[in-house]
Structure formats: structure tokens, C-alpha cells
Amino acid sequence: MKTIHIIGIVIVAVAIGIVISTAEDASAYVSFEEAKNIAINNDDKKIHVVGELQKDPAGHVTGIQTSPDKLSFTFMMVDEKGEAQQVYYNEPIPTDFTKSEKVVVVGNYQDNTFVASKILLKCPSKYQENELKEI
Amino acid sequence: MIHDLIGDFFGHLFVIIAFVASIFSAISYYMSVGKPLDENLFWKRWGRTFFYVHGASVIAIVGTLFLIIYNHYFEYHYAWSHSSKHLPVEYMISCFWEGQEGSFLLWAFWHVVLGVVVMNTNRFWEGPVMTVFALVQAFLASMILGVVIPGIEYKIGSSPFILMRDAMDAPIFQTNPNFIPEDGTGLNALLQNYWMVIHPPTLFLGYAAMLVPFSYCIAGLWLKKFKEWVGPAIPWTIFSSAILGLGILMGGYWAYETLSFGGYWNWDPVENAVYVPWLVGVASLHTMILFRSNATALKLSIILTIASFILILYSTFMTRSGVLGDASVHSFTDLGLSGQLLIYLVFFTVWSIALSVVRWKEIPSTQKELSTYTKEFWVFIGAAVLCLMGFQVLVPTSIPVYNSFMGLFGIDSNIAPPADPVVYYSKFQLWFAAAVAIISGIGQFFFWKNLDKAGFIKAVLPSLMLTLIVSALGIVLSGIGEISFIVLLTAAIFLIISNLNVLIKILKKNPKLSGGAIAHIGIAMVLIGILFSSGYSTVISLNNSGLKFSDSKDFNNENLLLFVNDPVKMQEFELTYQGDFVEDRQYRSYFNKTDLEYTNNLYKVVAKANLKDNGTTLYKKGDTLEIYPENTYYKIQYKNESGGTFSLYPRAQINEGMGGLLASPDIKRFASRDLYTHISSIPNPEEPVNWSEQEEVTAKIGEKFFINDYVAVLDSINPVQTIEGVTLNEGDIAIKAMVRIMGEIKDYYVEPVFIIKDKMAGRIGDEVSDLAFKITLLHVHPDTNEFTFGIQTRQKNWIVMKALEKPMINILWIGTLVLMFGFTVSFVRRFTEFLKSRNTTS
Numbered sequence: 001m002k003t004i005h006i007i008g009i010v011i012v013a014v015a016i017g018i019v020i021s022t023a024e025d026a027s028a029y030v031s032f033e034e035a036k037n038i039a040i041n042n043d044d045k046k047i048h049v050v051g052e053l054q055k056d057p058a059g060h061v062t063g064i065q066t067s068p069d070k071l072s073f074t075f076m077m078v079d080e081k082g083e084a085q086q087v088y089y090n091e092p093i094p095t096d097f098t099k100s101e102k103v104v105v106v107g108n109y110q111d112n113t114f115v116a117s118k119i120l121l122k123c124p125s126k127y128q129e130n131e132l133k134e135i
Numbered sequence: 136m137i138h139d140l141i142g143d144f145f146g147h148l149f150v151i152i153a154f155v156a157s158i159f160s161a162i163s164y165y166m167s168v169g170k171p172l173d174e175n176l177f178w179k180r181w182g183r184t185f186f187y188v189h190g191a192s193v194i195a196i197v198g199t200l201f202l203i204i205y206n207h208y209f210e211y212h213y214a215w216s217h218s219s220k221h222l223p224v225e226y227m228i229s230c231f232w233e234g235q236e237g238s239f240l241l242w243a244f245w246h247v248v249l250g251v252v253v254m255n256t257n258r259f260w261e262g263p264v265m266t267v268f269a270l271v272q273a274f275l276a277s278m279i280l281g282v283v284i285p286g287i288e289y290k291i292g293s294s295p296f297i298l299m300r301d302a303m304d305a306p307i308f309q310t311n312p313n314f315i316p317e318d319g320t321g322l323n324a325l326l327q328n329y330w331m332v333i334h335p336p337t338l339f340l341g342y343a344a345m346l347v348p349f350s351y352c353i354a355g356l357w358l359k360k361f362k363e364w365v366g367p368a369i370p371w372t373i374f375s376s377a378i379l380g381l382g383i384l385m386g387g388y389w390a391y392e393t394l395s396f397g398g399y400w401n402w403d404p405v406e407n408a409v410y411v412p413w414l415v416g417v418a419s420l421h422t423m424i425l426f427r428s429n430a431t432a433l434k435l436s437i438i439l440t441i442a443s444f445i446l447i448l449y450s451t452f453m454t455r456s457g458v459l460g461d462a463s464v465h466s467f468t469d470l471g472l473s474g475q476l477l478i479y480l481v482f483f484t485v486w487s488i489a490l491s492v493v494r495w496k497e498i499p500s501t502q503k504e505l506s507t508y509t510k511e512f513w514v515f516i517g518a519a520v521l522c523l524m525g526f527q528v529l530v531p532t533s534i535p536v537y538n539s540f541m542g543l544f545g546i547d548s549n550i551a552p553p554a555d556p557v558v559y560y561s562k563f564q565l566w567f568a569a570a571v572a573i574i575s576g577i578g579q580f581f582f583w584k585n586l587d588k589a590g591f592i593k594a595v596l597p598s599l600m601l602t603l604i605v606s607a608l609g610i611v612l613s614g615i616g617e618i619s620f621i622v623l624l625t626a627a628i629f630l631i632i633s634n635l636n637v638l639i640k641i642l643k644k645n646p647k648l649s650g651g652a653i654a655h656i657g658i659a660m661v662l663i664g665i666l667f668s669s670g671y672s673t674v675i676s677l678n679n680s681g682l683k684f685s686d687s688k689d690f691n692n693e694n695l696l697l698f699v700n701d702p703v704k705m706q707e708f709e710l711t712y713q714g715d716f717v718e719d720r721q722y723r724s725y726f727n728k729t730d731l732e733y734t735n736n737l738y739k740v741v742a743k744a745n746l747k748d749n750g751t752t753l754y755k756k757g758d759t760l761e762i763y764p765e766n767t768y769y770k771i772q773y774k775n776e777s778g779g780t781f782s783l784y785p786r787a788q789i790n791e792g793m794g795g796l797l798a799s800p801d802i803k804r805f806a807s808r809d810l811y812t813h814i815s816s817i818p819n820p821e822e823p824v825n826w827s828e829q830e831e832v833t834a835k836i837g838e839k840f841f842i843n844d845y846v847a848v849l850d851s852i853n854p855v856q857t858i859e860g861v862t863l864n865e866g867d868i869a870i871k872a873m874v875r876i877m878g879e880i881k882d883y884y885v886e887p888v889f890i891i892k893d894k895m896a897g898r899i900g901d902e903v904s905d906l907a908f909k910i911t912l913l914h915v916h917p918d919t920n921e922f923t924f925g926i927q928t929r930q931k932n933w934i935v936m937k938a939l940e941k942p943m944i945n946i947l948w949i950g951t952l953v954l955m956f957g958f959t960v961s962f963v964r965r966f967t968e969f970l971k972s973r974n975t976t977s
Contacts, residue, residue, distance in 0.1 A: 003512070004506040011519050015526055018563075022530045025552040025559055070816060070935055073693040092603035092694060092816030092935045094796065106554045117555065 015027035027106070032085045032114065046108050046117060053103060057124040061098045074113070077103060087114045094121065136300070137210045137313055138203075143716045145280070146199045147297030153192035153243075154276035154855045160185035161269035167262040168357065181253060182265055189272060194281075197244060198235065199926050200295050203232050208314045212293045212302035213237070219321035221738060229326045234334040235455060235472070236295035243275040245343035246823045254345060257367055263354035264347075269348055278472060295473060319616045324765060324788055324797050325540060330389035333381060338409065341379025342447055345416060347371035348423075349444035351439055365423050367973070370966040374419045374439070377958035384661075384951045392686060395785075395813035397796040397939050398669060399947075402556035404459050408450035412576025414525035416443040418518040424651075425514045430934025431501050432515065439518065441487045444523075447478040453532070458539050472876040497549045497645050510585055513578030520574060523936045524567035524899060528560060555667040561669070566928050568662055569882060572626035575655055576633040582651075583637060590872065598636050602629040613667070613942075620670055621663065630659035630850055642893065647813040650961025668809075675706050675810075676938040697771070699905050699932045700879050709774040713880060714905045716768040716784060720761040724748040725768050725784055729905050735859060737764045743884045769814055769934050773803070785936065787814040809941040817934035826927040831913065833923045842926050843908055849874045849922065858888060858899070876903060887912040887924070900925075 029048045030038070035134035047104045049098030054076035054081060061085070072090045075097075079085065087105055107115050147628040160182050169177035172561040180743040204227050209215040217237070231237035250268045254261050279566065281294025291404075299316065300308040325331070339792035348368040355364025361674050386406070388401035394773050417440030453459060499793055541548040553559035580586060580594045606625040615621060624627040638652040668903060674693045697703055698710035714727040717740075725748075731740040738761055754760050783801040800813035834840040834849045841847065850873040858869055869890045876883045881901045890897040890913040900911035906930050914923040 003507070006517065007505070007519065011523065014523050018523070018530055018900040020528045021563075023550075024533075024555050026531065026534060027554040029551050048554070049550040053818075069692070069696050071696060090692065096244070108388045 031081045032079045032083045033081065036113065044108055045113055046106055048104055048106050049077070049114070051077045051101065051103050053098065053100065054078050054084055064093070064098070066093055077105065081130050084115050087116050089119055091117045094119065096123065120121075137207075138208045139898060140204050141210050142208070142296035144969075146196065146203075147294065149192045149195040149199060150276065150279055150281070150294060150296070152188050153196060153683055154273060154280055156185045156189035156192060157269050157272035157276055160595075162188055162265055164262050164266040164269060168266065176461075179262055182262070182269070186250060186265060188782050189269070189276075190251060193236070193240070193243050193247050193272075195217055195277075196295075197231075197240060200231070200240070201227070205954070206711065207319070209319050210299050211295075212297050212299050215299055215319045216315055217319070217322055219319040221328075222319075222322055225332060226322055228326050229331050229335075230322055232331075232339075232678075233323055233326055234295065236293055236388060236852050238339070239275055239278045240295065241339050242343060243272060245336075245340050245512060246272055246275070246346060247345055247786075249347060253350075255543065258972075260351060260354050260364070260367060263357045265348040266348065267350040267353050271483075272474075274482070278475060291475065292810055302928075314465065325393055325799075328384060328389060328393050329394065332383040334389050337809075338382030339539055341375055341377075341413075341480060342409075343381045344375030345412065345444050346372060347448050348375065348440050349598075352440040353490065356437070356490045359494065359662060360968070361433065361494075361498045362426075362430075363434075365426055365845055367969050368379060368440070369420075369423050369427065369493075370962055371384065372423055372968055373962045373965055375954060376413065376416050376420050378961065379409065380958075381951070381955055383409055383413060385788070389572050392802065393799050395800050395815075395937075397813070397937070398430065398557075398672065399809065400665075400669075402528075402560040404532050404535070406553075407528050408454050411525040411529050411532075412443050412446035412450060414521045415439055418521040419443055422518050423515050425511060430519075431503070431511050434495075434498055434500055435515070436516065437491060437498065437523070441491065442522075444486050445487065446529075448483055452476045452480045453536060459535050478672050493523075499707055508581070508591060510578060510581040511587075517571060517574040517675065520567060520570050522562065524571065527563050529678070531559070538724055545898075562619075563920075565623055569619075569623045569626040572623070572630040572659060572662060576626070576630040579633045579637045579652070579655070595633075597883050598629070598633045599828075602632050605632070613671075615671070617670070620666060623666055627659040627662040627666070627873070631656050632661075634659070647960070647964050650959070650964060651825060652957070652959050653960060654954050654957025657952070657957050660946050660950025662950075663738075664943055664945070664950055667943035668941040668947060671942050673940050674937065675940050676812075676936060677705075694935045694937045696933060696935050699907070701931070702774075705938065707776050710771045711774070712932075713770040713772050713782070715932070717762045717764065717768055718766065718768065719753075720763060721972055722748065722753050724753060725770070727770075727881070727905070728767075729903055731760075732886075734759075738762060743886070744882070749770070760861055767817075769817075769936075771812060771934075773810075776806055783812045785813045787817055789820060790878065804945075806945065807943060809944050811939045813937055815937050818933065826909065826929050829911075829925040833921050833924055835919075835921055842876060842910070843906070843923075843928060845878060845906065849872055849873070850875050853921065855888065858890065861890065861892070861897075862888075870912075870915070872924075874910060874924075876906065878906060885910050889915060900927075904932060 003081075019037070027045070028046050029050055032049060035047055035049055038047065054063045056062050064073060065075075066073045070092055073093045074086055074088045076084055077087050087107075089105075092096070097119075098119040104120040104122070105114065106118040107114040109115070146799045151306040163185060164182035167182060170178060178499050203213050204218045204225070207214065207218070207220055213236065215574045218227060222230075236793045246268060250272075253268070254265055254830060257264070262638065263463060276292075278292045279294055280292035280298060281290070282292065282820045283290045300312055300314070327950060348371050351364040351368035351371070355361055376795045383406075386409075390396070390401070391399040405535055409647060419436060419442075422436040422439055425432045426436050427658070446481065454474075456476050458473070498860075505515065529551055536912050538548045538550060545682055574599075577595070580591060582892045584590075584594075586594060586974050602625060606621075606628045609624060609628065613622065619901075634652040638649055638656070641649045641652060676693060694775055695703060695897040699712050700715060702709045702711045715728045717728060717731070718725055725744075726742075726746050730742060730744045730746060730767075732743050733740055739759055740762055742754045742756055742758045742760060745752050745756050746760075747759075754972060766786045768786045770782055770784055772780055772782045774780045783803055785798065785801040790794060795818065796814070796816040800811050802812070804812040832842065834838050834847075836849055836852060839846055839848050853871050855871045857863065860868075863869060865889065869888060869892075871886050871888050872889070874885045876885065883906060885901040885903055887910050888899040890899070898911050898913065900909045902909045909927045910931075911927075912927040913925045916922070
């Protein structure tokens with residue numbers, strides 16, 4: 001066998017390894033219930049949960065609590081299956097947090113709280129304004 | 136009046152001409168290929184003419200769009216959504232790349248420039264090369280066409296010249312079709328930065344330049360001149376690798392300076408989308424150079440050249456079709472171009488692959504056994520590792536594409552990108568980088584001399600010994616312990632030493648050949664800089680106050696809460712938040728907001744005290760000055776243990792459009808490290824302020840009194856004639872009290888107003904925001920010459936900030952410059968070679 005063939009085999013092997021490791025390391029979009037099951041199985045893998053902030057019938061966001069030193073906060077989030085869950089975030093509250101349409105939290109369950117390491121907000125207008133404000 | 140002539144008519148017209156001319160140019164150039172001389176010249180002349188018409192139209196489109204933005208024609212959607220009346224002219228250029236249409240335009244513009252250069256430097260290859268160019272231009276022009284195909288109602292492209300009334304469905308246009316918005320919505324604040332004026336054009340130039348080697352490669356396959364295309368293509372591969380690399384690093388520098396995620400690289404899909412083609416482009420550069428020196432690796436060069444261009448198209452598709460959606464914070468929104476982008480991608484992919492397959496058997500290749508002790512082996516392995524390095528990034532970045540693809544078949548795929556991209560990508564890329572460094576270090580020994588096993592060992596040993604000594608020293612001094620970091624550091628040092636070794640020899644013989652060695656040293660420095668500044672970036676704003684909110688886990692907060700004028704300890708520093716500042720337009724100095732009185736015009740303020748910067752008075756009390764009201768700068772004074780001080784001014788702005796608080800860091804640069812500080816949170820301006828019960832104090836003119844433990848003086852009482860927002864009639868009286876308060880670090884001036892209007896008393900209070908109180912002039916006692924003030928307090932102003940330390944980041948920036956210098960030397964050499972060979976053959 002020529003050297004070039006050995007190199008070729010090694011390259012293909014590494015490429016396959018990359019694909020497999022990606023599949024293993026990839027996160028997933030799940031519901032809170034599934035996230036809880038993952039945590040129960042002692043898997044501390046971080047996952048994505050998509051949902052909305054909990055709102056009262058009048059449409060006001062409820063359930064946000066800021067720590068006394070303003071350095072962290074918890075909030076209530078309702079996932080796409082309708083399950084509400086308290087989420088803890090160890091960063092100051094993002095300014096337009098309450099205006100977000102959709103929230104994606106990345107993190108995992110620690111005890112009974114979902115601890116987010118990252119929060120992605122989908123705001124009504126982000127890069128392209130499509131509402132014309134009346135003057 | 137709607138200015139419909141400039142854009143709606145001329146703008147659209149230019150776009151259509153640009154599109155049609157590029158198609159005609161492509162056809163003419165296509166016809167010229169393989170024709171007898173006179174026919175060839177005839178078609179080429181037409182191709183050239185159409186390309187110039189196309190180029191002129193693209194420039195006219197750019198000019199028209201610029202005029203629309205410059206003249207604030209907000210009846211055009213592009214101007215309205217990307218600009219505003221107060222946007223400084225230098226940032227109007229940035230409007231071009233905030234929107235998708237403008238950035239397609241920029242890309243097309245660079246292709247025009249490069250096309251004209253290529254066409255005029257190389258007549259032999261003109262026909263086939265320019266066919267590819269003109270075709271690419273036709274695709275790009277179609278993206279901004281904005282024409283609806285009648286019958287099927289399919290809109291091709293999105294025009295930058297669309298009028299507001301056609302762009303949106305607002306009810307106002309039904310009642311008044313000629314309605315023009317007063318002001319635009321403005322340019323994204325993050326783009327209002329000088330790096331954002333030069334970073335996107337640089338990046339797009341790099342993108343555009345990748346087309347040149349690709350076109351030569353296609354031309355070579357087409358004309359069956361399999362070997363000849365490499366010579367003229369090499370300088371362009373160097374050029375595109377250099378410019379794209381520079382663009383990427385500039386983007387990193389911009390992110391470091393402007394965004395507050397605490398770094399320069401975030402492994403965001405948009406960043407990955409340029410990183411991958413760059414790696415493959417660099418790999419192709421190396422195999423092409425190898426081919427020039429000993430006629431091997433031709434097939435590999437062809438594959439890699441095609442791959443890097445296809446990857447550019449794939450990146451364009453990913454970042455602009457909206458497929459990334461949730462996965463990226465800064466991809467463009469979908470403009471309905473995904474279909475067109477896909478056709479663009481598929482067209483060139485299918486064409487280039489089909490052409491290569493058809494010609495594959497005819498491409499000459501050497502059947503030599505690949506020995507470990509040859510430069511071919513090392514270049515080959517190096518290129519392979521670079522490609523795998525790119526592949527490792529490409530696979531996870533493509534997860535959203537995979538999800539959408541599965542969605543087409545009705546399969547709901549829930550794979551998400553890695554939860555922590557920085558940790559995830561770094562753990563792989565680090566090893567690849569170390570491998571690349573070692574391979575290119577070893578490759579250097581073979582590149583300049585044929586060595587056998589014994590010769591190689593003899594040559595490499597001194598460098599290896601020196602590497603181990605330097606690296607051991609570095610490890611001990613810096614105290615790094617992580618195995619992967621030790622390996623990368625050693626590999627990078629080996630790369631520097633082996634290249635220095637080569638460099639010294641080359642410089643003696645022929646300095647023109649030194650480009651490669653210099654570039655490699657630059658890359659090694661970049662790696663070392665990244666290793667330390669990212670690997671050992673530490674949060675130093677740790678909150679050790681013991682305040683804990685959540686008891687479920689022991690969290691260590693990485694932010695600090697600072698109240699105004701209350702010093703807080705942070706490592707060796709004592710930090711004091713000293714108030715909110717704004718920047719003036721004339722001197723670009725920062726002034727405390729409490730020294731400024733706001734007027735009806737947001738952009739103009741009046742000085743309440745003499746305003747100084749560095750001891751010189753820039754504005755006198757009462758002067759009006761223009762400011763940039765959007766940004767607030769939070770002054771944070773750092774005092775070290777020996778008493779030395781410096782101040783940082785991280786800025787923040789509340790920006791609804793961008794979803795909240797936009798914070799940009801301020802950086803204190805030391806030779807060995809950067810101290811990076813940014814704002815994490817500020818009080819919500821929409822939240823109502825809780826003022827305390829009013830307390831009263833009475834004072835005479837010139838008398839000192841206490842307000843909340845601060846000494847205050849009533850300097851004077853002055854009658855005033857005009858008060859903003861109040862109409863004073865005959866018999867009305869207004870007076871203003873001038874109160875000076877001696878704060879911890881400066882004096883504050885408050886001017887509460889007392890009005891008697893229509894025999895009714897009115898009071899306008901004044902606030903000292905730094906000291907968190909408000910003073911109202913309550914009563915005037917003419918009998919005793921005394922004045923009574925009401926004082927209310929609130930919670931003091933606060934900020935939450937984060938500070939990080941980035942060791943040795945300067946090595947990264949210096950390495951970037953060294954790398955660019957190496958590329959330049961190398962480009963000059965290859966370009967002279969190309970000119971020489973062109974002039975001897977013709």
C-alpha cells in the first residue's frame with residue numbers, strides 16, 4: 001500500500017470521527033419535561049428550550065425576581081408544550097427582556113431549577129424595522 | 136415631494152442595465168473562447184464593452200444609493216431603515232453593509248474592480264476568465280433586481296431603491312401616498328464604529344478576490360491548459376488569503392472593541408462562514424506553490440481552489456437565506472432570496488464539479504511514491520489538516536441547514552448547535568492548530584533543501600533543542616498547566632524558531648523569497664496571542680460580597696454592582712463609578728451630564744459650568760454645545776495600590792431596535808495585558824423613580840446649608856425672562872436659584888425655578904443625578920430674604936459592570952501585522968514572476 005493511500009484512509013477516518021463527535025456534542029431543542037428526564041439520568045448535558053415568558057391574562061410578564069444585588073435573576077418561562085418552569089440566570093437582567101416574543105434558554109436542570117447559561121431573545125424587531133410608527 | 140426620479144427611475148434603470156449587460160458580457164466572452172483570432176477579438180471586444188457598461192452601472196447604483204442616503208430621502212425604504220438625519224457622513228458608508236442589498240452591491244463592486252484589473256493584466260485568459268466573472272455578476276445583480284415576473288408573481292431580488300409606500304403596508308399610505316417619514320430609524324449603533332467602516336469592505340474584497348483563482352481554474356480546465364492557469368492565479372490566491380485573513384482579524388478587533396461578549400471571536404455561524412473558506416483557501420495556496428516548485432499536487436490544487444469558492448457561496452447562502460434563524464445573532468433576515476441564493480450556489484457547484492469530472496483523466500499527475508522526507512509530503516499533510524480543521528467547523532455550523540433540509544421532507548429534526556460554542560470549537564481547533572504549526576515547522580526544512588532522514592535530523596535538532604528551552608521557560612514563567620495549551624505553545628514556538636532559522640538563510644541569499652517564512656512567524660504569534668488572551672482570560676470583577684440569591688448552587692457572580700461615588704475593591708484596584716458622561720461633537724471629549732442642561736433639541740445642550748478636559752477649558756458656562764446623545768459613557772476610576780489612577784469610559788445605549796442595552800467596552804492597554812471593562816446593567820429608564828418624602832431647608836443668599844450631608848451654597852437668585860415650555864405674560868415673574876453643591880469629587884450646580892404665573896405659584900425642580908436628589912424652590916420670603924428649598928432623594932445611580940483581563944493580547948495584534956507583511960512580500964514576488972512570464976510568452 002502506498003503512503004498516499006494510508007494518508008487517505010487516515011483523512012477519511014478523521015472526517016468520520018468529526019461527524020460522529022458532532023452528533024455526540026450537538027445540543028437539542030427539547031421541552032422542560034425532556035430536560036428534566038435528562039437531568040434525572042445524571043446527564044449534565046446542556047440543552048435548548050424554546051418558549052415564552054409567563055404572562056398574566058392582561059399580557060403583563062409575571063414571575064421575574066431580581067436578586068438584591070441586581071447581579072442575577074429568575075423568571076418563569078412557558079415552553080412550547082405549555083409547561084411553566086422557573087429559570088435561573090446568573091447574569092443581570094437584559095434590558096428589553098420583558099419585551100421579547102420568544103425566549104431560547106440554553107442550560108440544564110440543577111436540582112429543581114433550570115439554570116440557564118445563555119439566553120437568546122427574539123425581539124419583535126431586531127435588524128429590520130418593519131413597523132412604521134405614527135408621528 | 137417624493138424624489139422618485141433618482142431612485143425609482145434611475146436607480147432601477149441602472150440595476151436593470153447592470154444585470155442585462157453582465158449577461159451580454161458573459162455571452163460575448165463565452166463566444167470568444169476557442170474562436171479564430173479575428174472572431175475571438177471581435178467577441179472579446181463586445182464582452183469587454185458590456186463588462187464596462189456593467190461596471191459603470193454598478194458604480195452608478197452605488198452613487199445613486201449614496202445620494203439617497205446622503206440627502207435623507209426617507210421616502211426610500213433603504214434610507215429610512217438604515218440611516219437617519221443625524222448620522223455622521225463617515226458612517227453613511229456603513230449603511231451599505233447594514234442591509235443585504237447594499238452588501239450585495241459592495242460585493243459586486245469589488246468584482247467589477249477586480250474584473251477590470253484581471254482583464255487588463257492578462258489578455259490571454261480574458262475570454263474564459265471573464266465569462267465566469269460576468270456570470271457571477273449576473274447572479275449578484277439579480278439579487279438586487281427587484282423585478283416581479285408577471286404570471287407566476289415571483290419576485291427576483293430585492294431592490295435597494297424600493298419606496299416606502301411599496302415596501303410596507305402602513306395605513307398612512309392609503310390616506311397619503313406621498314407621506315415621507317420625518318426621520319430614518321438610524322444605523323445600528325454597533326456599526327457606528329470606524330472599524331465597521333473598513334472591516335466589511337476588506338472582508339468583501341477578500342471574498343471577491345477568491346473568484347479570481349476560481350475563474351482561472353475553470354478557464355484552465357475549459358481550455359485544457361491544466362498547468363498554465365496556476366501561474367497567473369497564485370498572486371490572486373495570496374491576495375485573497377491575505378485580505379480575507381485581514382478582514383477576519385479586523386472583525387475580531389472590532390468585536391473586541393465594540394461588542395461586550397468579552398472577546399474577539401465567538402464561533403458564531405457568521406464568523407465560521409468566513410473562517411472555513413479562508414482555511415481551505417490557504418490550503419490551496421500551499422498546494423499551488425508546491426505545484427509551481429515541482430509540478431506535483433495539481434489535482435489537489437484544482438479541488439481546493441474550487442472548494443474554497445464553493446464554500447464562499449455556501450457561506451453566503453447560510454448567512455443570507457435566513458436558514459440560520461435562531462442559531463446566529465447577526466445573520467441577515469430573510470429577504471425571500473433563499474431560492475435565488477440556492478440556484479447561485481448550485482449553478483457554480485454543478486458546473487465546476489462537472490467540468491472537473493469530464494477533464495479529470497486528462498489532468499496530468501505524477502505517479503511518484505510519496506516519501507516522508509519530501510516537501511510534497513509535508514505540504515500535502517498540512518493542506519489535509521487545514522481542510523479537516525475547516526470541516527470540523529463546517530459540520531456543526533451546518534446543523535440549522537440540516538434541520539431545514541429535513542424539514543423539507545416533513546421530518547422534524549431537533550438537533551441544536553453545541554450549547555457552548557466557544558468551549559466546543561476551541562477543544563478541537565486547538566489541536567488542529569498545534570498540528571498545523573508542527574507540520575509547517577517541519578515542512579520548512581524540506582521546502583528549501585532536499586533532505587534524507589539523517590540530513591533532516593541534523594537540520595532540525597538545533598531548532599528543536601532551542602524550542603524546548605524557550606517553551607520550558609515560557610511554561611514556567613507563565614505558569615500554564617493545561618496539557619493542550621503546553622502542546623500548542625510548544626508547537627507555535629517551534630514554528631517561530633524553524634522559520635527564523637530559514638528566514639536568516641533566505642535573507643542572506645534573496646530577501647524577496649522571505650514572504651512565506653515571515654507569514655509563518657506571524658501565524659505562530661497569532662496562535663500564541665490567542666492562546667494566552669483567550670485561554671487565560673480571567674474575570675476579575677468577582678463579587679465577593681457574600682450576597683447570594685440562589686441557594687441551589689454556589690454561584691460566584693462575575694459582575695460588580697457600583698453605586699455612584701462609592702468605592703469598591705476589585706483585586707489590586709479600587710473602583711469608583713463617577714457619573715454619566717456624554718461625548719461632544721467638536722472635541723470628542725466626555726462631559727458629565729450633571730454639568731449640562733438639556734434643551735428641546737436632543738443634540739444641543741448648554742454648559743452649566745466651565746467644561747474642561749485635561750485642564751483646558753473647552754466650553755464656558757452658558758455655551759451651547761453639540762453632543763452625541765445616543766451614547767452614555769460611565770466613568771469608572773481605577774486606583775491602584777500605589778495611588779495611581781486612570782479612568783475607563785465603557786459606554787452603553789438603550790436601543791429598542793436592538794433589543795435593549797447595547798454596551799461597548801473600554802479597554803486599558805498595558806504592554807503585557809489588556810484590562811477590559813464593560814457595563815452589564817443600568818437602571819431601567821422606564822421604571823418609575825421612587826422619590827422620598829420632601830424635606831425642607833431654608834437659606835439666605837451666600838449662606839451655606841446641608842443637603843443630605845453635602846455642603847451646599849445658595850450662590851444667587853436671578854430673574855429669568857424665558858423658560859422652556861412655559862409662556863410668560865405681563866405681570867408673571869420667574870426666578871432661578873443657583874445652588875452649588877460640593878460633592879466628593881466635584882461641584883454640582885442645580886438651578887430650580889420658581890414662577891408666579893397668573894398669580895399662581897409654579898415650581899420646576901432640578902435634579903443632581905449623581906447625588907440622587909432633586910431640589911425644588913418652594914417658597915420665597917421677601918421679608919427675611921430667605922428661600923425655602925424642598926429636597927427629595929432617591930436610590931443612588933448604579934451600574935453593574937464586568938471586568939476581564941486579557942494577557943498578551945498584543946502578541947495577537949502584532950502577529951497579525953507580521954502575517955500581513957509576509958503575505959505582501961510573497962504577493963510581490965509571485966506577481967513579478969507572473970508579469971515576467973507573461974511578457975516573455977507574448
